[in-house]
Amino acid sequence: MQKSTEKSPAHQGAVSRRFSVAPMMDWTDRHCRFFLRLLSRHALLYTEMVTTGALLKGDRERFLRYDEAEHPLALQLGGSVPAELAACAAFAEQAGYDEVNLNVGCPSDRVQNNMIGACLMAHPTLVADCVKAMLDAVRIPVTVKHRIGINGRDSYAELCDFVGQVHDAGCTRFTVHARIAILEGLSPKENREVPPLRYDIAAQLKRDFPGLEIILNGGIKTLAECRTHLQTFDGVMLGREAYHNPYVLADVDSALYGEKTPPISRADALRAMRPYIARHLADGGAMHHITRHVLGLGQGFNGARRFRQLLSVDVHKTRDPLGLLDQAIGLLEGH
Template sequence: MTHTPSESRANQGIQSRRFSVAPMMDWTDRHCRFFLRLLSQHALLYTEMVTTGALLHGDRARFLDHDASEHPLALQLGGSVPAELAACAKLAEDWGYDEVNLNVGCPSDRVQHNMIGACLMGHPALVADCVKAMRDAVGIAVTVKHRIGINGRDSYAELCDFVGQVAEAGCSSFTVHARIAILEGLSPKENREVPPLRYEVAAQLKRDFPALEVVLNGGIKTLEECRTHLQTFDGVMLGREAYHNPYLLAEVDRQLFGSERAAPSRGDVLRQLRPYIERHLAQGGAMHHITRHVLGLAQGFHGARRFRQVLSVDVHKSPAPLSVFDHAIELLGTH
């Protein structure tokens, strides 16, 4: 089932941001999100960042369509023109999204030139105007994902000024990537690794703004770490670890949300994914659009290398790719 603007809203709303999977370019597309939802019913999922220009002037359905099962689901926007962000937030609401999130964290040169991402941390009044315009346009939640600073504006006082101005504009939920962004000389990958993680800065922010929801992002790899951070923060957001080791999500509902639902086995997840793949193939899609997202499912499991080979190499050579997919399921057995 695909959500379109003509359909009635069937979303569940944001029950909790206690655990979420970060928006990641080229990774958290609709196929990835469908797969991740099979592992966790409660995790909040985010789209890739979509620019306002892409939505206002491009193929909206390509960026906004999603399966009803993906909820709770947030759309992340990149932009800095309040009226354009308001129009795109309205599109998100019309398409049934539960939240719209403004990207104030991406450090890439390409988005900086369009006044998108982390460079906006140097313009808190503009971000506040953007948030107010979006909040005035929609009834769904408007949130912000940001860094703890940028080079040249990385003091704690400046971070508080940023959060304070944006909060006054009506944002009550902030996802904090606990690193600064260095806007010149580092690639986006290096910006996820070189600036040191400073969880203590994010923790101080939560203490100084106790009424705000503060979700921690950056470098979190295990559910044990999640539980520790949840003693300080309102939520945790995992990025690359959730993608490269997705089976970690199978325990999220039980360990972090108190669910009594048994964790699905790896094989069960792929069996549930199979009808979705069949529909995608019937619509003219390619197997790798989906299977590229599941290669990490066998991470830490005996036979993981063979599993990845089957789904990334063998599947392209076979005239019957679903049979190859079935073989991948057999490799996982009941684990």
């Protein structure tokens, strides 16, 4: 079952944003999300950003495809035309997504040229119009992920103006990447590292808008940091750390949601991927489409390097991919 138009009991009700994994281009595809879900039952997962053009003019089924196991699951949209975003939000709801999120944080030149991402922070009225159109089109939550500013519009007053206008349009849930975006001269990678983190600005925003749900994003690496930030914010979002060190998610349910069940082991998590990988192979897919997302399991133990080599190098040469997978699972045993 790849998608659904009716929500199963497993994901009915309010979406918890206490812990989420950020939308990341080329990383949080459906294979990655299926894997991350094995590590945490409660984490809210996001798709890669999907543009309105891709859904309206491209292979909509492919872009919306997911496995039922991925819930709770949010679709992130990129766009700036209210009617187009409304139509795509409706597609998300029809496909069974639990939330639709508008990207107002991506700083790349390519999306700027299409009026997508962080450049929209200079146009709060337009973002408000987009959000209102989306809210009018669906019953699922509509959220916004944004920066604390962009170059040339980086004052706290301008940030409050942005959040205030979007809130007046009906949005009550904001994920704040606590850096400004430099829209000229820095690459997307540099924009995730060079502008300083300003958790204090995000915290002030929560104090000044206490009725809003504010989720903090940017630079968070450990669950101890998550617990600290949850004293101020309504939720935390991990990005690169959750991808490069995915086993951090294995303790999320107990540390942040009070679950008593012991965390899944690394070996059991990869073993649970085996039927999924077998189906993908039977459908004509390649194993590295999936195993590239699990390489972060191979850290901090004897054999970790061999584990990563099996699934990143040897995987391209083998005639027995599932046998190779079993070798990799064996290297994880006891770790």
